[in-house]
Amino acid sequence: MELRKTETYSVQQMILEKKSKKKINMEKVIPKLLFITAAISVFTTIGIILTLIFETFIFFDRVSIVEFFTEAKWLPFASAPSYGIMPLIVGTLKITVIAAVVAVPIGLATAIFLSEYASEKTRRIIKPILEVLAGIPTIVYGFFALTFVTPVLRDLFPSLDMFNALSPGIVVGIMIMPMIASLSEDALVSVPKSIREGAYALGATKLETTIKVVLPAAISGIVASIVLALSRAIGETMIVSVAGGSTPNMSMDVTSSIQTMTAYIVQVSSGDAGYGTTIYYSIYAVGMTLFVFTLVMNLLAQFISRKFREEY
């Protein structure tokens, strides 16, 4: 071998030397470090849940759990307080349903347009706008609801209260719409081109291909995006605090003032309910309920997406 004769060093030798010099075995240390960072989020979650559970138990020592779920009045500040969470749940659901009615059709239509119909140029304009929409602080949305959407709606429906469910519901819908659009678009785009070609080759039109092949193929991603967006709507706080009012009630009327679970927590946290009072502990019980709601939503999303999964 020509090479060995002329060179004065051996590559193998150098590799061996380098190996022997290494003091810390990175291959073993790094995975442990990574595990610790991953564990931080797990411990934080467990900590939050434990706090919630602990404080919630204190609350249920003072107020019976049956009353909490069956009483139809939420009047913690009354001289004869009543702790029935139903009005807060109804308020939250009103917001969520209105938001869904706004966000699901618009978001899905946007996703279909972007992935199937828009030209590259159009997509390049619309996607950043969606991202900007998703990045607006929710307090800004809140004031948008209160100072713009509500007055416009009151021009249309003069009977609308200044604080109501409709306006923040619509604005929460606008807020979560980009999330549905963007995640659903990802799901649609990831449907392989070959599957679309298969449909075209059978004489399917673009619309038939989109609705009967591409949408079903992406359904798990779409459902996941909707559920994720709705759990954000359930947990949304600022918009409903600013524009929704603070009147918990059970009515299905969307034109009058409401209160959601989140808005109640804000009201108490920013007010002067002293530490240790029943009102203070009530925010943990409400928080716990909220947590269970979103947890159930996420489990539901997983179940649905597994059931409808179409792999490719």
Place this chain on the structure above:
Amino acid sequence: MNMTLTREKESPAIEIDNVGSAALTEKVYETSNLNLWYGENHALKNINLDMHQNEVTAIIGPSGCGKSTYIKTLNRMIELVPDVKTTGQIKYRNRNILDQSYKVEDLRTQVGMVFQKPNPFPKSIYENVVYGPKIHGIKNKKILDEIVEKSLKGAAIWDEVKDRLHENAYGLSGGQQQRLCIARCLAIEPDVILMDEPTSALDPISTLKIEELVQELKKDFSIIIVTHNMQQAARISDRTAFFLNGEVIEYSDTNTIFSNPNDKRTEDYITGRFG
């Protein structure tokens, strides 16, 4: 309801016996002076080819010779590629399909296609087969059931899947998926079946099954097959066209092409000197 499930084809005036008298059969496709550009790239140059009913026409040639491009113009799938320009004529049953007044969906209902990689829909086997009939308005459950059985039998896959029609098509092997795609194509009873290297992603046994199937199918359909594999073309086709650099170098009976080619380049290619 006046729907017959058995295929009725206008039979040509003259009886067909396989290769020799093939020239007498009716023409399905007549391509004249076809040119195609991808942007500036002149991909097909002055193509003139006729394809005949109830025959297997093979298109062979090295990579990048335009054979896939050509077969995709036959059902206008090529239009999915941006910035494609064509001139010339392709007549399918005496009508120019490159004329934009020819509805592409109508064309593709008549001309089915099987792709290089099996591309079943992410649905059940049953749903894959009935997709075509369903979008064309056939909703009767009993008829759809019959179409499924008939198409799967036609694609020689019925026995393997009859007990699991409602399972996802992605549970099938590659070769089975490809035969399912053929069944999906048969379900709308096309006139012509285009196959774009249908066995290139399959193992030898699956390939053999597809080749046997093609022989069976040509009794009822006209088949145009692009293949990378010269032996395959020799085994299954009646006529062969040799493409090189976007041109048709030679087109004649498969026997002639493989035993006595006219052009030096054809001979070089089929004897494995390049490509």
